[in-house]
Amino acid sequence: MSKLGLVVESVDKYNQFVADQVQRARTDKDFGRDLVGRWNDIKAKIPTSRTPTGIPLPRLALPEIDEAGEIARYLFGEGLPGEFPYLNGAYREMYLEPIREVESLEKNGQAKKGKSAKKIVPAEEPTRLFSGLMLAEDTNERFHFLTAHQRTHRLSTAFDGPTLYGIDSDADGVFGKIGEGGVAIDTVEDMVRLYDGFDLGSANFSASMTISGPAPIIMAMYIAAAKRRFGPSVVPKLRGTVQADIFKEVQAQNETIFPIEPSLRFLTDMVEFTSHEMPRWYPISISGYHIGEAGSTPVQQAAYTLSNGFAYAEMFAARGIPVDQFGPRLSFFLDCGLDVEYIALARVSRRIWAIGMRDVFGAGPKAQLYKLHTQTSGRSLIAAEFKNNLTRTAAELMLAYMNATNSCHSNSADEPFTTPSEEWIRLAAHGQAILLEESGIFKHTMNMLSGSPGMKAVERAVEAAILEEFREIERLGGVLAAVEERYQRSQIQNAAHRYEEQIYDGTRPIIALNKYRNGDDGAPEVKLVRTPRKKQQLQVDRLTRFKKKNAEKSKRALDKLAAVAESGKNCFPALLDAVEVCSLGQITGRLQQVVGRFRPMV
């Protein structure tokens, strides 16, 4: 049995454990009394917020229960926010605004002295907008624009097609694609320009890089760029994440450049390095987003993302990296669309992950957390009467925050046509601020919208369906075997096909497309973001100069890299040397000579 089979067993066992605790609370008087005591204690310690209109609200909302069995079901089955099994949230407080006025409900005066005087550090803002366009300096300018009013600088980088496929801007047939849909990065010099003006070693800065196939090479470039600007001592301070999710690329997004096994090896090489040298870095972002965007159902998205995560954990553990070292550095990325499953998809995922990591992998508390970035669904946005996309995104944001996502990206309404323009990206960012800061929905009380009977019903249905998917993957021999058999790919494609059919036959209403259609489908006036030819040429010229300057050195570096790749040793240190003098395409090309190219699955 692979670890995934054990995860299924562990969740079943845990659910039985919860049922047993409920039973015990009802039959064992002492146990029941203790639970009720603990419950009252928890309630008594909840501080109070005051809304702007003056009413007091508890900073944590709990169900109105006072019977020991129900209390056991809540505490063991869901957990308080920040407590195992983390159904309600990986952390406490999260979106709450810092306490202005604390009115402890504690009447017995047991609060420890000095505790109320403790200064509350505001959490990082959850807003993290995905951005990348044209050349490095253009994206850099966009980054500064986006973070101008933010306390914390959380950048999220989109790369252009050639970069995502590990090829250079001067490769045959890519002219026209340079800087389209993301930023063009060929060399470490581009990487320096990309994050210019940001303090990469600061505790208030983090960079996310959305790239998987060539992730180890891009990661090496990022480290090299940081070293050029801040010296070698910056490396352990670097914060951020690189996507590096090979499984989902093969399952859904098609941006894989090496065959699966060497891709996984290069990934593990990088994770081994960052686990030792960069304790604040997240070396992989296990992503369901692209699975969702490729057309999967919400359950498929959650199930494949989780099972991919467990497969990575198994792989990293097999390399000898301790689970409590790599576990806390794993993070997740989900899509949030309008289907009702999204009301609890991340909640259920968080719970399954925690149980599996604790009970199958022996992970400690920090390695049990399913830390989540959510993006609203790009696929749900349509071109017809595109301003409706604002409403779609707003509803999705609401669902994402109801799931206590740790960070979030809201899509721009103009996304069906183009890389978002400033006008619409600003509205997208404001959408989050309106929900979190302007409205009172999320800022006074944790759990404000958690645990409705409907939400519980969805949780149960979704958990059962996810476990059923796990069983199917296990029957096929585990995640890697299922991937090679194209299992997830076919399932996703089938779901995508069904979705289109539902739109076509009208059983899935899409407003202004198959329902309430205006009839007039005139071209909308959106400002398109396109990379001018002149800029594309500039990128090619820069690359040509870089290659010329490093012609001799790059040859030696590539030979050394190839030798390490052949030897089977960890490639990452050799990559760190190579990126100083080689372009992305040169490195990809050389590694492909050693390990081969990815053969697409049709």
Place this chain on the structure above:
Amino acid sequence: MAAPIRVLTAVPICDGHDSAINTINLEFIRHGIEVVYLGYHRPVGDIVRAAIQEDVRAIGISSYNGGHIEFFAEVVDLLRKKGADDIKVFGGGGGTITHDDAKLMRKKGVDEIFFAGTSLEEMVTFVHQRYGKPRAKRVKAKSVDQQLAHKLTETEDAPKKIGNRKSEIGNSRKARVIGFTGPGGAGKTTLIDELVLRFLQKDKKSRVAILSHDPSVIGEGALLGDRATMINSQNDRVFMRSMATRGQAGGLSPATKDCLALLASSGFDYVIIETVGTGQEAMPFQKNGLVDQTVLVMNPDYGSRLQLQKIVMLDLADIVVVNKSDLQRAKTAHTEIEQRLEQNRRSQRLLDTVAKRHRDPGVDRLFDLISGNSKSAKERRKK
């Protein structure tokens, strides 16, 4: 009845959005269209080369990552440059291609751009109406490959009329013809592509032709998808043609024999023919007499030992390959097939390969056997 329309579909370089094109491909084949699918992340050169070799009526491009104005124009220009502007170009990209873009693209020679909201039905109708009429008289081919492609089309669309006539192109040097067959999913296509890589690396001049078969579905259409996985075979030194079986059982098409004869005398060093995934009773290469060497590619999961007795090709093949030999069952498979072959008392060869593995030593050995490398002769003596 008119021959089915052949179109080629692809997604441009640096673009992995294949969800739309997958759906469109299926719709096309359901409506009688033969689709040569090239896959995603495909450069202009690969698309145009494939379109010319396959001699399709049109190329359909699905683009979502931007740069479409340049990309579509490059495809049109390259077709023109190669004297193949009778192959038309159409495409779409959801909302990413604006109406203004489309105007510009049409001006540059693109036939049609479909926008978001276009139904699959409209696309099918478009292809039938625009590309369904018989071809006008062909212009003189500008290259040997193009001439060959035209002839293959003639042969395929009217096999009986043309018959077994002699080829007029190329020299008469006969190529070495190798036939690959075996059940679906055994990895024939991947294995052939790995062999092609070795052919190309062995010397810098030789040329290889591939005649690949996929089944036609009811209603005449077919998804000819081998090119999408054959990454090494998209090369100027490889001429590849994908054929649908067009109603014939047994793994080949009614025109295979004539097409193969044409290819074998068209100046290639090697001609590889791949059947569709075959059943137990199939013996596709028996009667045509054109194949010099036959390779049966087996999947280790063939079921019980008894099943082996029923596979006719095990009696006939010169080389039997157990692919996916990294699978747990492979060792048993090798032993059982070895015993089965011993009954034949012929000098059949049995090899284990893992075609999906880069530089697999098993594939190297197969290549030596096929290409007549001296090393393999030595190896044979050793055994």
